[in-house]
Amino acid sequence: MSVAFAELVTIMRRLRDPQSGCPWDLxxxxxxxxxxxxxxxxxxxxxIANGDRAGLREELGDLLLQVVFHAQMAADEGSFGIDDxxxxxxxxxxxxxxxxxxxxxIASADAQTDSWEAIKAQERAAKADGVPSVLADVPLALPALVRxxxxxxxxxxxxxxxxDAGGVLAKIREELAEVEQAIAEGDAGHIAEEVGDVLFAVANLARKLGVDAEAALSAANRKFTHRFQAMEAQAGDAFPALSLAEKEALWQAVKREE
Structure with a gap:
C-alpha cells in the first residue's frame, strides 16, 4: 500500500472513530x-468529457474517498476492510x-471481450442457486439508458x-405506432409504457450502430444547452415573450452560426 493511500485510509479511520471522529461521518x-x-x-x-485533467485528478480523488469510506463502514461492522x-x-x-x-x-480486443464475458458467465453460474440468467448482475442502479x-x-x-440495424429501425417504427395508439386511447399508463418501449428500442439502435447511447445523449444535451443559451443571449429579456415562430427563427440562426 502506498504511503499516500495508507494516509487516506488512516484519515477515514479517524473520521469514523467513535470517540474522536467527525459527527457527520459517524x-x-x-x-x-x-x-x-x-x-x-x-x-x-x-x-473526462471536458478534457479537464486537473479536474479529473481531483474528482478521481473524491471517488477514491468513496471507496475508502464504504470499506471503513464495512470494517466498523466487521464485514470486510479495504485490504479485502x-x-x-x-x-x-x-x-x-x-x-x-x-x-x-487471445489475439484481439474483440476476442478479449468474448473471453471476459465467458468468464463472467462462469462466475454468475457459480453464484446462482438455480438456472443462471445472463441478466442477473446488471445493476438496477445504473442510469436507465446505460442499463x-x-x-x-x-x-x-x-x-x-x-x-442488423434495419430490424431495430423497424421496431422503433412499430413502437412509435403503438405510442400513437396509446395517445388516441388517452390512457396515461399505457402511453408511459409505450414511450419506454420506444426509448429501449432507440438504445438498441445505438448499440447496433456502435454508438454509446449515454454519451450520444449527453452530447445532444450539451448541444441543446449551448444553442438555447445562445438564443437567450441574442434575444435578451425579450426571449420569453417571443412567439414560437420567432424562437424557431432564432434557433435556426444559431445553428447556421455554428
Whole structure:
C-alpha cells in the first residue's frame, strides 16, 4: 500500500472513530453515502468529457474517498476492510485476464471481450442457486439508458438480437405506432409504457450502430444547452415573450452560426 493511500485510509479511520471522529461521518451509512458515490462517478465522467485533467485528478480523488469510506463502514461492522476490497479486485483482474497472467492466447480486443464475458458467465453460474440468467448482475442502479444497452447486449450474446440495424429501425417504427395508439386511447399508463418501449428500442439502435447511447445523449444535451443559451443571449429579456415562430427563427440562426 502506498504511503499516500495508507494516509487516506488512516484519515477515514479517524473520521469514523467513535470517540474522536467527525459527527457527520459517524452518522453515515452505506445507504446515505451511495448517492454521493454515484455523484462522484458522474463528476469523473464530466471532467473526462471536458478534457479537464486537473479536474479529473481531483474528482478521481473524491471517488477514491468513496471507496475508502464504504470499506471503513464495512470494517466498523466487521464485514470486510479495504485490504479485502483490494484483494478481491486483484484476484478478479488476474482471473479475467488469463492471456496476461496465465497460458491462454487471445489475439484481439474483440476476442478479449468474448473471453471476459465467458468468464463472467462462469462466475454468475457459480453464484446462482438455480438456472443462471445472463441478466442477473446488471445493476438496477445504473442510469436507465446505460442499463438498457447492457441488458440488450447481454441478451444478444445468447442470440436474442436483431440481425442488423434495419430490424431495430423497424421496431422503433412499430413502437412509435403503438405510442400513437396509446395517445388516441388517452390512457396515461399505457402511453408511459409505450414511450419506454420506444426509448429501449432507440438504445438498441445505438448499440447496433456502435454508438454509446449515454454519451450520444449527453452530447445532444450539451448541444441543446449551448444553442438555447445562445438564443437567450441574442434575444435578451425579450426571449420569453417571443412567439414560437420567432424562437424557431432564432434557433435556426444559431445553428447556421455554428
Amino acid at each position: 452518522e453515515q451509512t452505506f445507504e446515505t453515502i451511495a448517492p454521493y458515490t454515484l455523484e462522484e462517478a458522474y463528476e469523473v465522467a464530466e471532467a 476490497v483490494i484483494g478481491a479486485i486483484n484476484a478478479k483482474m488476474i482471473r479475467r485476464h488469463p492471456h496476461v497472467f496465465g497460458d491462454a492466447e 438498457a444497452e447492457k441488458l440488450a447486449r447481454r441478451a444478444a450474446r445468447v442470440g436474442f438480437d436483431w440481425p
